[in-house]
Amino acid sequence: MESARRSKWIGFVCLGVTASGWALNWPLMKILLQQWPPLFARGLAGVAASLILGVMAFSRGQLLTVPRKTVPRLLIATFTNVFA
Structure with a gap:
């Protein structure tokens, strides 16, 4: 019973973080895009996210x-995500 309660609590926390991130994304991007070109803003966000995820994986000992x-499937998914 305690495990189910903990899982439910973690789910609500994740939902709250996601909702807050989406709510803050729109006004912040509006402000940023007044100062920076769109491609630079999205590129910077991608680089920052990849660095954060890399540090998290390294700190947990994950490769x-x-x-x-799986490389061919990954390349096809990447191609369709970027160019389709």
Whole structure:
């Protein structure tokens, strides 16, 4: 019973963080795009996110390597995500 209650609490916290992030994203991007070009703003956000995720993975001892057999599927997914 305690595990279910804890999972529910964690779910509500994650929901709150996501909702807050979405709520703050629109006004902050409006302000940023008045100062920076759109491609630079999105590129900076992508680089910052990848650095944060890399540091988190490194601190947990996780590897960032992709198994060789999943590379073709990853390339197809990447291509369609970026160019389609």
